[in-house]
Amino acid sequence: MPTINVTVNGERYEETVPERLLLSDFLRERLSLTGTHIGCTYEGVCGACTIHLDGEAVKSCLMLAVQADGHAITTIEGLRDGSLTPLQAAFKANHALQCGFCTPGILMNMTEFLEKNPNPTDEEIRHGLVGNLCRCTGYVHIVKAVREAAQSTTR
Amino acid sequence: MFPAKIEKYVRPQSIAEALAALGEFEEGDAMFLAGGQSAMQAIKSRMLRPECIVDLQNISELKGIDAAAGGLRIGAMTRYVEIAQSAALNGAFAALADAAARVGDRQVRNRGTIGGSVCWNYMASCMPAVVLGTNGTMNLTAANGGERSIAADDFFLGPLETAREDTEILTSVSWDAPVSKTGSAYKKWGLVTDALPVVGVCVRVSVGGDGTCSDARVSISGLAGGGERAPAAETALLGSDGSTAAIAKAMDAAAEAADTHSDMSADADYRRQLIRNLGREVAASAFARART
Numbered sequence: 001m002p003t004i005n006v007t008v009n010g011e012r013y014e015e016t017v018p019e020r021l022l023l024s025d026f027l028r029e030r031l032s033l034t035g036t037h038i039g040c041t042y043e044g045v046c047g048a049c050t051i052h053l054d055g056e057a058v059k060s061c062l063m064l065a066v067q068a069d070g071h072a073i074t075t076i077e078g079l080r081d082g083s084l085t086p087l088q089a090a091f092k093a094n095h096a097l098q099c100g101f102c103t104p105g106i107l108m109n110m111t112e113f114l115e116k117n118p119n120p121t122d123e124e125i126r127h128g129l130v131g132n133l134c135r136c137t138g139y140v141h142i143v144k145a146v147r148e149a150a151q152s153t154t155r
Numbered sequence: 156m157f158p159a160k161i162e163k164y165v166r167p168q169s170i171a172e173a174l175a176a177l178g179e180f181e182e183g184d185a186m187f188l189a190g191g192q193s194a195m196q197a198i199k200s201r202m203l204r205p206e207c208i209v210d211l212q213n214i215s216e217l218k219g220i221d222a223a224a225g226g227l228r229i230g231a232m233t234r235y236v237e238i239a240q241s242a243a244l245n246g247a248f249a250a251l252a253d254a255a256a257r258v259g260d261r262q263v264r265n266r267g268t269i270g271g272s273v274c275w276n277y278m279a280s281c282m283p284a285v286v287l288g289t290n291g292t293m294n295l296t297a298a299n300g301g302e303r304s305i306a307a308d309d310f311f312l313g314p315l316e317t318a319r320e321d322t323e324i325l326t327s328v329s330w331d332a333p334v335s336k337t338g339s340a341y342k343k344w345g346l347v348t349d350a351l352p353v354v355g356v357c358v359r360v361s362v363g364g365d366g367t368c369s370d371a372r373v374s375i376s377g378l379a380g381g382g383e384r385a386p387a388a389e390t391a392l393l394g395s396d397g398s399t400a401a402i403a404k405a406m407d408a409a410a411e412a413a414d415t416h417s418d419m420s421a422d423a424d425y426r427r428q429l430i431r432n433l434g435r436e437v438a439a440s441a442f443a444r445a446r447t
């Protein structure tokens with residue numbers, strides 16, 4: 001079995017993993033970082049498992065853990081640095097989550113989205129959210145939260 | 156769901172190393188992995204059970220967009236996100252950016268590659284039809300280092316089928332410089348935003364000095380046979396002035412001639428209507444791009 005070196009949320013890990021282990025399962029079961037959710041088992045369509053791979057939002061259920069060897073990963077657990085990020089605070093203030101199952105994936109995706117696009121229109125925010133399913137909110141409050149986070153950081 | 160047992164994972168640094176790694180296994184037992192946005196679904200559902208995975212992520216010679224001398228070459232491992240944002244893809248090549256910007260979602264575009272898409276050639280997919288509509292060429296290297304180039308017309312053989320041998324690697328997709336003012340465009344319709352195309356239409360037109368259409372290629376994605384050209388529309392556009400009426404006539408011809416099918420997404424007549432509507436919009440935008 002191969003040994004991989006990955007940096008997850010700033011910490012270095014050296015782990016021996018079977019080739020077939022999914023990155024999402026590596027994070028959840030090996031590192032006990034269960035904030036990365038699994039919503040659709042294999043289609044790669046729900047976005048709940050979204051993490052950052054070298055700073056970019058990707059679906060961790062569509063990668064093998066061995067593919068992450070040598071890379072830096074951030075999960076929802078690593079997003080918060082002491083206090084809530086502006087996006088997290090905006091989600092809280094705007095009721096942008098109900099059951100919260102989709103929330104980690106949406107925060108990871110939209111955090112990178114706002115880095116690339118700090119001043120988005122509502123249309124761009126909605127387009128950015130296409131890869132994340134939310135069964136509860138109807139997205140309206142999510143869009144509002146992302147907009148507010150953008151305004152609070154670009155002001 | 157998770158993959159069946161995989162014996163070996165390798166991450167070569169060059170095309171030659173990748174081909175050598177693949178060659179260590181019986182044909183078909185080792186596979187290349189690009190962005191994994193189609194392959195991982197197939198591996199997890201166990202439609203594919205590779206013994207060895209040859210991950211192409213570190214091969215820098217497979218990456219990048221080169222628009223030298225008016226032509227274009229896109230490395231197989233170039234991701235949708237890079238294609239969607241490339242400033243080089245206007246005019247004749249704008250359809251590539253149209254398609255890439257609307258494939259799936261941000262996460263898919265951050266991983267998925269043009270090479271993976273054309274090699275997979277899924278029935279309802281965007282890039283294969285756009286490469287066909289824009290007359291791209293697939294550049295392949297075999298295990299012995301031999302290179303060959305296959306025009307899109309001969310490369311795409313139907314859903315999940317291409318002219319690539321299992322032992323060949325796709326290195327890039329390339330396009331000749333257009334001879335005259337040329338524009339292209341692509342648009343699809345799916346069940347939800349940016350979903351797989353129920354129908355998509357790609358049009359590439361060139362206009363001569365007198366403003367009439369001197370060359371036209373039209374392709375349709377999402378047909379039962381995958382991406383296919385629409386010769387009836389091409390003939391109708393050729394020599395026309397690209398007016399609204401001429402475009403409508405061409406797209407009616409495309410819709411009539413298309414072998415559309417019925418399934419749970421749409422019935423055959425609805426697909427024909429999609430060809431008309433998308434085709435008009437896309438052709439108008441291709442002409443506008445050719446003329447600027």
Ligand SMILES: Cc1cc2nc3c(=O)[nH]c(=O)nc-3n(C[C@H](O)[C@H](O)[C@H](O)COP(=O)(O)OP(=O)(O)OC[C@H]3O[C@@H](n4cnc5c(N)ncnc54)[C@H](O)[C@@H]3O)c2cc1C
Pocket residue numbers: 043044045186187188189190191192193194195211231232257258259260263266267268269270271272273274275277279280281282323324325326349350351352
């Ligand atoms: C949620 C979701 C939505 C999607 N929406 C769309 C959509 O709207 N439109 C669309 O067109 N597609 C869509 N896709 C599919 C997507 O475009 C895939 O990225 C693409 O089909 C495969 O590219 P890849 O780089 O991920 O290749 P992989 O999945 O890694 O590989 C695909 C196949 O190509 C082979 N291969 C890859 N690279 C090479 C190479 N250089 N040489 C030889 N063989 C190679 C692999 O061995 C494999 O068999 C979607 C996928 C997902 C998960």
Ligand code: FES
Pocket residue numbers: 037038039040041042043044045046047048049050059060061062
């Ligand atoms: S678990 Fe649904 S996209 Fe990964």
Ligand code: FES
Pocket residue numbers: 096097098099100101102103133134135136137
């Ligand atoms: S808050 Fe429940 S799925 Fe989004």
